[in-house]
Amino acid sequence: xxxxxxxxxxxxxxxxxxxxxxxxxxxxxxxxxxxxxxxxxxxxxxxxxxxxxxxxxxxxxxxxxxxxxxxxxxxxxxxxxxxxxxxxxxxxxxxxxxxxxxxxxxxxxxxxxxxxxxxxxxxxxxxxxxxxxxxxxxxxxxxxxxxxxxxxxxxxxxxxxxxxxxxxxxxxxxxxxxxxxxxxxxxxxxxxxxxxxxxxxxxxxxxxxxxxxxxxxxxxxxxxxxxxxxxxxxxxxxxxxxxxxxxxxxxxxxxxxxxxxxxxxxxxxxxxxxxxxxxxxxxxxxxxxxxxxxxxxxxxxxxxxxxxxxxxxxxxxxxxxxxxxxxxxxxxxxxxxxxxxxxxxxxxxxxxxxxxxxxxxxxxxxxxxxxxxxxxxxxxxxxxxxxxxxxxxxxxxxxxxxxxxxxxxxxxxxxxxxxxxxxxxxxxxxxxxxxxxxxxxxxxxxxxxxxxxxxxxxxxxxxxxxxxxxxxxxxxxxxxxxx
Numbered sequence: 115x116x117x118x119x120x121x122x123x124x125x126x127x128x129x130x131x132x133x134x135x136x137x138x139x140x141x142x143x144x145x146x147x148x149x150x151x152x153x154x155x156x157x158x159x160x161x162x163x164x165x166x167x168x169x170x171x172x173x174x175x176x177x178x179x180x181x182x183x184x185x186x187x188x189x190x191x192x193x194x195x196x197x198x199x200x201x202x203x204x205x206x207x208x209x210x211x212x213x214x215x216x217x218x219x220x221x222x223x224x225x226x227x228x229x230x231x232x233x234x235x236x237x238x239x240x241x242x243x244x245x246x247x248x249x250x251x252x253x254x255x256x257x258x259x260x261x262x263x264x265x266x267x268x269x270x271x272x273x274x275x276x277x278x279x280x281x282x283x284x285x286x287x288x289x290x291x292x293x294x295x296x297x298x299x300x301x302x303x304x305x306x307x308x309x310x311x312x313x314x315x316x317x318x319x320x321x322x323x324x325x326x327x328x329x330x331x332x333x334x335x336x337x338x339x340x341x342x343x344x345x346x347x348x349x350x351x352x353x354x355x356x357x358x359x360x361x362x363x364x365x366x367x368x369x370x371x372x373x374x375x376x377x378x379x380x381x382x383x384x385x386x387x388x389x390x391x392x393x394x395x396x397x398x399x400x401x402x403x404x405x406x407x408x409x410x411x412x413x414x415x416x417x418x419x420x421x422x423x424x425x426x427x428x429x430x431x432x433x434x435x436x437x438x439x440x441x442x443x444x445x446x447x448x449x450x451x452x453x454x455x456x457x458x459x460x461x462x463x464x465x466x467x468x469x470x471x472x473x474x475x476x477x478x479x480x481x482x483x484x485x486x487x488x489x490x491x492x493x494x495x496x497x498x499x500x501x502x503x504x505x506x507x508x509x510x511x512x513x514x515x516x517x518x519x520x521x522x523x524x525x526x527x528x529x530x531x532x533x534x535x536x537x538x539x540x541x542x543x544x545x546x547x548x549x550x551x552x553x554x555x556x557x558x559x560x561x562x563x564x565x566x567x568x569x570x571x572x573x574x575x576x577x578x579x580x581x582x583x584x585x586x587x588x589x590x591x592x593x594x595x596x597x
Contacts, residue, residue, distance in 0.1 A: 117591045124178070124589040125216060131179030132186050132583070135172050136209040139165045139190075143202045144513060144545035145260055160485065163259045164493065165202030166194055177591050182583070189579040193571045195314065198499025199257040199564070200572035203514065203541050207576035210540035212583050214533040220585035226530040227577050234538065235570055237520035242508040242566045243558065247272065249509075250501050252561040256512060257500035257568075258493045263288065268497055271475035278501075279423060279430055280494045282487060283478035293420070294439075295432040295474035296398060300380045302424045303357055306366035307377040313495060316377040316424040318349040320434075323399040323417035326354040326407070327381075327392055330361055335410050340374060342413050349375035351422050353395065355388070356380075377422070379429050387462060394466050397442045398433060432474060439470050446470070504565035511557035512564040513550065514541030517573065 141148045142163045152160045152171045162168065169187050174180040189208045190201035215223050245253065250272050255265030267290055271278050277297050283289055302308065307316045322343055324336070330352070333340065343350045357365070357378060368374045383391045396403050401417025420432040433439070446467040450460050479494055481487030510516035521538035524531065546553060557563065 118588065124586060127176065127178035127589070128182035128185075128583060128586065129212065129216070131174055131176070131182030132209055132212060134174070134179070135169060135183040135186050136205055138172060139168050139202055139205045140209075140544050141548065142168060142259075143206065143541070144548045144550045146549035146551075147545075148548065160489075162489065164489070165205065166190055167489070167492075169201065169205065178589055181589065185579050185583055189572075189575040192575045193568070194496060197503045197565065197568040197571045198496040199503075200568040203569065204572040204576045206541050206544050207517075207537065207572060208579045208583075210537035211534070211576060211580035214537045215530065215580070215584055218530050218533070218584075220581070222530055223584050224581055226528065226534060227581065230524060230526070230531055230534050231573065231577055233524060234517070234520045234573065237523050238510055238516055238566060238569060239508075241516060241519060242510050245501075245504040245509045245563075245565075249561065249563070250504075252563055253501050253504045253509065253565060254497040256562065256564065257497040261493065264490075264494060264497055267477060268494070268501060271477055272501065275473040275475040277430060277472065277474045278498045279421075279432065279474055279476045280491060280498060281421075281476055281478050282491060283480040285478070285480040286482055287480045288490075289478040289480070291476045291478065293432055293474050293476055294472070295430060296395075296469045296472045297474075298379070298382045298395075298429045298431065299427075300382050300429055301426055303378045303380060304362060304366050306370050307424070309375070312492075314426050316422075318351060318375060318377060318422050319420075321349040321351045321375075321377075321419055321422055322413060323395075323401050323419055324350060324352045324404070324415070325392055325396055325399070325401045325417070326352070326404045327389065328354070328405060328407070329356040329358065330354045330378075330407070331358045332407055333361055333364060335407050338410060338412050339416065340368075343376075344368075344374040347375075350377075350416070351419065352376065352378040353381055353392070354378065377424050379424055390462075390466060394442065394470055395431075397439055398431065398437065398470060400434075400437050430474065432476070443467055443470055500565050500568055503567035504563075507565065507567040507570070509563045510566050510569055512562035513545045513552055513557055514539075514543070515557045515562075516564065516566075516569050518542045 138150060142150060142165050147163055149161050149163045150168045152162060154160060169190050172183055174183060186205055186208050189204040193200040193204040251265040251269035254268035255262050258264035267288055271290055274292050302316055308314055309316050365378060369376055381388055381392060392403055399417030399419055402415040404411060404415060418434045420434050423430045446463055450463045477494055479487055479491040481490055517538045521535045524535050
């Protein structure tokens with residue numbers, strides 16, 4: 115048995131949930147945004163000013179209202195996953211689009227969006243600036259809900275290294291450490307290895323490292339090694355060129371069942387350069403490179419790391435303190451001076467040396483309680499990602515000003531386009547409504563800045579969700595939802 119809602123009734127119920135979610139999330143926006151108290155399942159209150167935390171805590175008894183809220187959450191989650199920030203902006207934009215365009219036909223709305231949004235994004239790019247290194251703290255502070263402590267520590271971390279890693283700390287305080295490590299531009303070979311769902315990352319502490327020069331086509335020779343890792347409740351990082359589907363399914367099953375903590379990543383590079391990089395990684399981890407899969411292998415062939423974090427885009431390896439790479443670094447320095455090598459080959463050798471001598475800034479996040487520590491760690495993670503986005507694509511004026519400035523260049527005499535332009539002012543208007551005294555000021559001069567990528571992603575995701583909602587004509591609920 116189903117319950118069905120049509121046309122205006124369906125749209126109004128969706129809008130009710132959307133607007134309730136919006137009002138709670140938007141109240142946190144900007145420097146004068148208000149805090150929200152969230153009760154956990156035990157009734158314990160948590161005070162936050164983080165828009166995405168507020169959104170995640172919201173659900174409605176009415177299933178159609180809840181659908182509306184969940185659709186808006188999708189825009190927010192997609193934005194924070196890619197850009198580390200912009201969740202509240204995405205929520206405010208999507209809600210404004212839905213409310214301001216609800217009287218128009220979806221076909222005409224889609225056509226107007228497709229015409230206007232690329233122009234707005236192009237204008238955002240034209241108005242953007244390169245992020246100067248000394249301004250990193252401003253991007254980080256704003257992303258972390260105006261927490262200047264987080265902003266200053268991330269600035270200090272970037273002063274030492276472009277590779278930043280955020281970890282939990284046993285201390286009450288936040289600590290910055292500089293360690294030896296390397297970044298590889300490779301990711302996990304399966305999402306089944308992800309153990310931090312919200313970030314789509316895999317993190318292993320003190321993992322063994324298995325390096326295979328070639329394709330992993332069977333696990334027969336590694337049964338003893340895998341059993342030893344599992345028995346000791348340890349973890350394993352596998353680096354290989356390729357894994358056959360059958361073997362990958364077996365590894366996925368073991369990882370998902372909790373039998374063994376592991377992650378498999380692809381060998382970096384191609385051809386001879388790949389082999390050279392594997393040799394470097396083997397020295398960096400004290401591993402033996404496996405070329406013969408037919409004979410049995412024990413943990414003696416496996417190397418070690420202090421930790422590894424594998425994201426959707428790269429892998430960060432932190433060297434174990436007992437491993438010494440001085441010899442290979444000296445060898446590469448000498449090799450780079452050879453007169454028999456081309457400039458290209460010399461550049462590759464220098465890159466290899468620099469990778470082996472790389473530094474990683476590790477921010478260890480503390481807190482009085484585990485809940486506080488995890489909440490702060492999430493804000494550090496998001497702020498580091500926001501900075502990376504700003505370094506990648508540049509910065510624009512913050513406080514919603516970039517969108518309102520870009521929209522002012524649109525001069526179309528069309529009701530739908532006028533409604534879209536009006537919606538683009540919503541983030542700036544909300545920040546002013548929340549009490550920020552910034553009207554008439556240059557945001558760049560005030561160091562109120564946002565990564566271009568954050569603003570762009572928030573806009574694109576808000577448009578995508580608004581299109582879906584505005585094209586909805588019928589909602590069907592199954593009996594379990596409305597009983």
